Structures are given as C-alpha cells and as structure tokens.
Amino acid sequence: MSRIVFMATRTDAPTRREQILKEAARLFAERGFHGVGVDEIGAAVGISGPGLYRHFPGKDAMLAELLVGISGRLLTGARRRLQEADEVGGEAVLDSLIEGHIDFALDDRPLITLHDRELDRLRDSDRKLVRQLQRQYVELWVEVVRGVYPALTEPAARSAVHSVFGLLNSTPHLGRAGSLPGRGATADLLHRMARGAFGSAAEAEA
Amino acid sequence: MSRIVFMATRTDAPTRREQILKEAARLFAERGFHGVGVDEIGAAVGISGPGLYRHFPGKDAMLAELLVGISGRLLTGARRRLQEADEVGGEAVLDSLIEGHIDFALDDRPLITLHDRELDRLRDSDRKLVRQLQRQYVELWVEVVRGVYPALTEPAARSAVHSVFGLLNSTPHLGRAGSLPGRGATADLLHRMARGAFGSAAEAEA
DNA sequence: CATCGAGGTTAGCGCTCGTTAACCTGATGG
DNA sequence: CCATCAGGTTAACGAGCGCTAACCTCGATG
Numbered sequence: 131m132s133r134i135v136f137m138a139t140r141t142d143a144p145t146r147r148e149q150i151l152k153e154a155a156r157l158f159a160e161r162g163f164h165g166v167g168v169d170e171i172g173a174a175v176g177i178s179g180p181g182l183y184r185h186f187p188g189k190d191a192m193l194a195e196l197l198v199g200i201s202g203r204l205l206t207g208a209r210r211r212l213q214e215a216d217e218v219g220g221e222a223v224l225d226s227l228i229e230g231h232i233d234f235a236l237d238d239r240p241l242i243t244l245h246d247r248e249l250d251r252l253r254d255s256d257r258k259l260v261r262q263l264q265r266q267y268v269e270l271w272v273e274v275v276r277g278v279y280p281a282l283t284e285p286a287a288r289s290a291v292h293s294v295f296g297l298l299n300s301t302p303h304l305g306r307a308g309s310l311p312g313r314g315a316t317a318d319l320l321h322r323m324a325r326g327a328f329g330s331a332a333e334a335e336a
Numbered sequence: 337m338s339r340i341v342f343m344a345t346r347t348d349a350p351t352r353r354e355q356i357l358k359e360a361a362r363l364f365a366e367r368g369f370h371g372v373g374v375d376e377i378g379a380a381v382g383i384s385g386p387g388l389y390r391h392f393p394g395k396d397a398m399l400a401e402l403l404v405g406i407s408g409r410l411l412t413g414a415r416r417r418l419q420e421a422d423e424v425g426g427e428a429v430l431d432s433l434i435e436g437h438i439d440f441a442l443d444d445r446p447l448i449t450l451h452d453r454e455l456d457r458l459r460d461s462d463r464k465l466v467r468q469l470q471r472q473y474v475e476l477w478v479e480v481v482r483g484v485y486p487a488l489t490e491p492a493a494r495s496a497v498h499s500v501f502g503l504l505n506s507t508p509h510l511g512r513a514g515s516l517p518g519r520g521a522t523a524d525l526l527h528r529m530a531r532g533a534f535g536s537a538a539e540a541e542a
Numbered sequence: 543c544a545t546c547g548a549g550g551t552t553a554g555c556g557c558t559c560g561t562t563a564a565c566c567t568g569a570t571g572g
Numbered sequence: 573c574c575a576t577c578a579g580g581t582t583a584a585c586g587a588g589c590g591c592t593a594a595c596c597t598c599g600a601t602g
Binding site: 160161162163164165246247248250251283285286288289290292293294295296297298299300303304305310311315316319320322323324325326327328329330331333334 | 366367368369370371452453454456457489491492494495496498499500501502503504505506509510511516517521522525526528529530531532533534535536537539540
Binding site for chain 3: 146177178179180181184185
C-alpha cells in the first residue's frame with residue numbers, strides 16, 4: 131500500500147518574495163484586496179511600501195500569483211492522487227481527493243478564503259486561467275464521484291461537488307485554532323461529512 | 337399538519353431605500369465593499385452618487401443595515417420554525433431549519449455572499465451585534481442537531497453546523513441559474529446532503 | 543580597489559473615492 | 573397662492589491609494 135513519495139519538504143529559509151506572498155495572502159484574506167495597502171504588506175515583512183516593487187510589478191501581480199498558484203497546486207495535487215490511487219479503486223481515489231482538499235483547507239486557510247473571494251479582482255487573462263484550472267479540478271472530481279456513485283447525473287454530481295467544496299472550505303469559520311478538537315479529529319470529521327454528503331446526494335436521485 | 341401562517345407578501349412597489357439596499361447588496365457581492373463606489377450604487381437605481389445621502393448617512397451604513405438585517409432575519413426565522421415544529425419532534429425541527437436556510441441561500445444569493453465576506457468592514461458596534469446574532473443562530477442549530485444526533489459532542493456539533501452552513505451557502509458557486517436542474521431539485525439535493533453530512537458526522541464519533 | 547547590481551529608502555505625483563456644500567424642483571397642505 | 577420639504581442635482585474638497593523617481597548602501601566580483 132504505502133509507496134515512497136518524494137515530499138518537497140524545505141529546510142532553507144523562505145525567500146523575501148515568499149514572505150511577501152504569505153503575508154499578502156493573510157492580509158488579503160483578513161481585509162479584502164482593496165482593503166489592504168501596499169504599505170501594510172511591506173510593513174508585514176519589515177520593508178516599507180514601495181520596496182515591494184523590487185519583487186513584484188504591482189499589487190495586482192501578487193494577487194494573481196497567489197490565485198494561479200492555489201488553483202494550479204490543487205489541480206496538480208489532484209492529478210497526482212488520481213494516478214497514485216486509481217489502481218486501488220474509485221473509493222480510494224475519492225478518499226484521497228477529499229484528504230488532499232482537507233489538508234489544503236486546514237493548512238492554507240487564507241488561500242482558501244482568497245480562492246473564491248477575490249477572483250474578480252484579476253486581469254481578464256489571469257482570471258480566465260484561474261477559472262480554467264478551477265474547472266478542470268471540478269471536472270476531475272465529478273468524474274471520480276460519478277464513478278463511485280453512478281446514480282448521480284452529471285449536473286447533480288457537479289452541484290454536489292461544489293457543495294462539498296463549500297463544506298470543506300468552511301475551515302476558516304471554525305474557531306481560531308483553539309476551540310477545535312485537534313487537527314486530526316477535525317480532518318476526520320470533515321472527511322466523514324463529505325462522504326456522507328455525497329452518499330446522500332446519490333440516494334433517491336429520481 | 338398545515339397551519340395557516342401570515343406571510344408578509346407585499347404587493348406595493350419597493351421604496352427607493354429598498355431599491356438602494358438591494359442593488360448595493362448585489363454590487364457588494366459582485367465586486368466587494370471597497371470595490372464599489374457610491375456613484376455606481378446610485379447609477380444602479382437611477383440617481384447619481386451623492387443623492388444616496390438623502391437615504392443613508394454613508395456607505396458604511398448601507399453595509400451595516402444589510403448585514404444586521406440578514407443575521408436578524410435568519411435568527412428570527414429559525415426561532416419561529418423552532419416554535420412551530422418542536423411539538424412534532426427534533427427531526428422535523430432540523431428539517432425545517434435546513435429548509436429555511438436553503439430558501440434563504442437560494443433566494444438571496446448576494447446576501448449570503450456578503451454575510452461571511454464583508455463582516456470585518458463594519459464599525460465595532462455593528463460587527464459585535466452581527467456576531468452576536470450569528471452566534472445565537474449557530475447555537476440554536478447546535479442544540480437541535482445534538483437533539484437529533486446525541487452521539488455528537490458539543491464541539492463536534494458546532495463544527496458540523498459550520499460545515500453544513502458552508503455546504504448550504506455554496507449556492508452562489510452553482511452555475512448562474514441556467515445549468516441548475518431547477519430550484520426544487522437543487523433544494524432537495526442540498527437538503528439530502530446536509531442530512532447526510534450530519535448523519536455521517538455522528539457516526540463513529542470515538 | 544573600483545564597480546555594479548540587488549534591494550532598500552523617502553518624496554511626491556496623479557487619481558479615485560467618500561463626503562459635504564450649495565443649489566434646484568415639484569408635489570403638498572394650510 | 574405661497575411656504576415647505578423630500579429628494580434630487582453639480583462642484584469641489586480632502587484623504588488615501590498605487591506607483592514612480594531619485595537616491596542610498598553594501599556585499600560580491602573581476
């Protein structure tokens with residue numbers, strides 16, 4: 131079962147550029163893209179306002195890189211999981227997809243928040259790219275879900291997938307990391323709920 | 337079963353003030369609070385920019401009234417449903433709560449979007465009020481859910497409720513009213529998924 | 543050791559935005 | 573028939589924003 135996978139765990143310090151992206155993601159998620167000034171982003175990494183322009187051509191570019199990065203990582207992660215687990219069976223693939231999405235939702239809460247909140251602030255070309263990546267991610271899920279629950283029509287499966295994303299992406303609303311009963315228990319709970327939601331979606335689909 | 341309930345269905349035209357609130361909600365949901373100018377809101381109702389100040393003391397006040405109104409209506413609606421259905425049994429109450437939330441999510445999509453997106457743009461006092469209303473709404477659900485699924489601990493029930501809100505509030509992401517298989521079918525699907533999610537949350541809660 | 547580029551700094555420009563001021567108008571009621 | 577007032581209008585102000593210009597500093601390099 132267990133296969134050795136190269137995990138890119140880094141030990142070196144994050145670059146200034148990465149610091150900026152991380153803090154910008156946090157601030158954008160907290161107060162919205164238009165609600166955060168470049169001076170604030172700079173201050174969050176210890177430099178001041180216009181210093182950011184040594185690393186990014188503009189504020190828009192930071193948001194674009196964040197959103198494209200999120201969508202891309204979600205999609206490539208899902209494709210990798212699909213390849214790794216498709217010999218085992220559809221159920222295992224679906225569980226792996228759910229697990230991957232939960233990991234992302236729990237570990238990168240600000241990005242999850244940005245992901246469906248600030249998409250309209252992008253240039254047309256970037257927005258189209260992100261939308262395309264998101265669409266491919268959804269379609270990948272839809273196919274796997276329909277494999278496990280053949281009773282679902284395609285539109286129903288698509289709606290169900292979007293709704294389960296809503297369920298899994300609710301982590302930012304789950305109290306601030308103190309009231310939670312631990313990461314593992316939360317991940318388990320979300321996983322069970324997602325499976326239960328899909329299962330009930332497939333029941334009595336007249 | 338069926339009890340006659342006074343539904344405040346209005347036949348008169350909406351006041352200018354209501355027009356403004358409706359259009360402001362739509363615009364805020366589409367482009368974010370900071371992304372919409374007062375001139376745009378005015379143009380959406382046929383008057384120009386500063387004319388809005390005959391109806392509201394400022395842009396903030398529109399957002400505040402929208403968010404307080406949402407939270408309040410959700411809470412009072414839930415309390416009414418609790419009273420109406422608590423003789424019938426816990427299951428019926430939970431189904432009624434789910435139905436009410438789905439109605440709201442399907443009929444007032446922009447408000448659903450605003451509701452968890454722009455809360456931080458409020459004055460402290462308004463934000464506290466909205467948070468208090470939201471908390472009471474959540475606690476009401478938690479009690480009902482624990483009545484139906486006694487296996488759930490209180491923290492688990494609270495997490496489950498937040499997650500189901502995420503599921504039900506996913507309606508804005510469900511294609512633009514053309515790809516949906518009809519309102520009734522969508523409501524049914526969401527309802528089944530919510531019940532299934534709660535049911536699986538309660539299973540194997542070790 | 544001189545040079546040079548990466549990565550900062552502060553000053554300030556131009557634009558947009560929320561808001562106010564001053565004025566207009568048409569329906570209403572004594 | 574005139575006063576009033578609700579509900580508009582346009583002009584303009586002041587603050588804040590993203591971004592550029594100009595300058596500084598310091599470690600690496602031939």
